[in-house]
Amino acid sequence: MRKAFSFTAIVLGFFMALLDTTIINIALPEMTRQFGGSVSQISWVINGYNLAFAVFILTASRLADQFGRKKIFIIGVVLFTVTSLLAGFASSLGMLIGLRVLQGLAGAIIVPVTIPLTTTTFPKEMHGLIIGIWGAVSGVAAASGPALGGIITQNLNWQWIFFVNVPLGVLSVVLTCLFIQESRDDTAGRSIDYGGTLGITGAMFFITYALIKVQDYGWNSRMTLLLLAAGVLFLVFFFLTQWKGKEPMLPLSLLRIPPFNGATLTMLFVGAGLMNISLLTSFFLTRMMGMTELRAGLVLSMIAVGSIVSSALSGPLSNKYGSQLFGAVGMIMMAGAMYSLSGLHADSTIPEVLIRLVVAGIGTGFTMAPVMSSAVRNVPEEKVGISSGITNMAKSLGGVIGVAIIVTVLQQNTSDGLHAASVRAVKAVEKDAVLQPFLKTVIADAAGSLANVESSPAETSEKVLKEAELAAARLAPSDQQAFAADRSRQTREMELVLSRAGEDMKHEAEQAYSRTYVLASLIMLPGAVFALFSDKRRKRKGAGVPGELTLPQQ
Incomplete structure (x- = not known):
């Protein structure tokens, strides 16, 4: 029972920290309406958290190893709980962003400490199962954020996205104080x-x-x-300090452990893959398929469904058979699901989307739990804390890199495709034998609106027709009479031309997403290769204890 309460305390803190990386997204429009500000400014409600999280995660892992993981975990959960409460009462956008930065620091404290707290609470034979559950919780937190955020925002208000953390945080602190024992790395100094x-x-x-x-x-x-x-220079400086320092935060001996390096690099691609799947699909569901943010969030939560099942299975099995096969198969499944998403269209059915996302979730679970388990299993026991920090930092950095690349590619593909369709629309209008010259001018001038992916074809068509009416009112009396006499035919022809142009634009937008999905799937494939090196090979029968791993000599 004590172990159950201990794990509950760990999971509550871990779930809060990861959930807040995605639950905010859907509430940004409501925050904008309350505080004002540009899209660039409001985006720092997300960016501030992610930046602080990535910056502090390795330092937090080291401090926990040195001064006590339980103590540092409690500090992280208390800071997260207090900043959540204050964020709900934020009176300005600047105040909210500042509190989100502090939340990111708290999240960086909580997340990496959960693995060493878990492994010191449970015996080694249970590590695979427990880390499997840890991976399932991770998948649920990341994938269910948009859905939970939408439900809370719709039924309460955006402030409750933060307020719900308060009872969870309080319960986590109480259970931690009562049931978790202190642990640290005695070799860390x-x-x-x-x-x-x-x-x-x-x-x-x-x-x-x-x-x-x-x-x-x-x-x-x-x-x-x-x-x-500047980042590269600081990184070089970091490795120099680790090489020369007497008590470095990152023992360079860890980097001489091939399975640890393979696991870390795999997690880099897992982070990129998860962010790319959720981001691209979120855009596709809302912009192309016309879903509300809430409905899109509920659809995306199917990633969590697949991840729960596969994490619970692959965690304990990887302890027995190793993580290589699970990790490689999982990465291939994620890449395959991403590639299959390239076949979606604006009129695709919801089940067609759901089955692809479930496969992506299964792949995530097959990869994350075994690879994290391997990263822990293949390092000296006292270095579990810092190794957890490195692998979690790699996952976080992978997400940032993946988003930066994919958003750039999607914007470029969309811009190129819609521009080409706009040019074709103008040429088709010029060759049209029915439209009167002034209507051709109106449609040509509206080509930019036609290429706006944010506007629906119906909205664009209605706008162009209104412009045509205003243009007709400015014609000379004789031209007005000619237009009035042929109004019905001219209007039908305009609607036909606009409909064709709209369909062409929609097709180009679909193709932009399709090409981006394909690239994203290819980017993930190296992760499958690294996963093959994420664990030590099992010894043949007769060579040592079956199913047991030999740690590298330090």
Whole structure:
């Protein structure tokens, strides 16, 4: 019973921190209506959390190893709970963003500490099962965020997205104090690695910030290149401090463990894959299929359904058979699901979307739980905390990199496709033998509206018809009479031309998503290769204890 309460405490804190990376998205329009501000400004409600999370996660892991994981976990949960309460009462956008940054720091404390707290609470033979459940909770938290956010915002208000964290946080702290025992890495020492902290903090800040802002600055801009260069310099400085330092936060001996390196790189691609699937599909469901944000969130939650089942199965099985096959198959399933999403159309049915997302979820569960389990299993027991921090940091960074690349590609594909369709529409209008010259001019001038993916064909057609009426009113009396005499035929022809142009635009938008999905699926494939190196090969019969792993010598 004590172990059950301990795991409940860990899961509550972990679930809150991961849920808040996605639950906010659907409430942004409501926040904008209350506080005002541009899209770029309101996006920092999300970006501030993600940036702080990525920047602090490795440092938090090190501090927990040094000064006590239970103690640091409680600090993280208390900070997260208090900032959630204050965020619900935020009186300005600036205040809300500041509190979200603090929430991100708290999340960075909570997430990596959950793995070492779990492994020190349960015996080794249960680690596979427990980390499998951990992976399932991770999938549920990430995938159910939009749906829960939509339900809360629709039935209460956006403030309750934060308020619901308060009772969860309080319960987590109480259970942690009562049932979890303190643990730490006794080899880590008590000296804070200031150089390493500065190095990794600077590296993650500049790299993550550059990727977040790349849509504003552009990939080839001086600002983006300077930010990335600064990140690389800080990263070099970090590794120099780790090489020369007496008590480094990252023991470089971990990087000489091939399974750990394979697991970390796999998690980088898992992070990118999860973010790309959820982001692209969210855009497709709302913009192409016309769903509300709430309905789209409910559809996306099917990723969690698949992940729950496969995580619970693959976690314990990977302890017996290794993570390589599970991880590789899972990554291939995720890539395959992504590729199959490229076959969707604006008139696709919901079941066609759901089955693809369930497969993606199954692949996520097959990959994440075994690979995280392997990252823990293949390092010295006292280094579980810092290894958890590195793999979680890799997953977080992968998500940021994936979004930066995919959003750029989607925007470019959409812009190119819609521009080409707009040019074809103008040429078709010029060759039309029915339309009067002034109507051709009206439609040609509206080509930009036709290429606006945010506007529905019906809205665009209605707008162009109104413009045509205004243009007709400005004609000379003789031309007005000619138009009035042929009004019904001219109107029918305009509607036909606009309908054809709208269908062409819709087809090009579909193709833009299709090409982006295909690229995203190809990006994920190296993750399957790295997964093959995410664990040690099992010994043949007669060579040691079956099912047991030999840790590398440090």
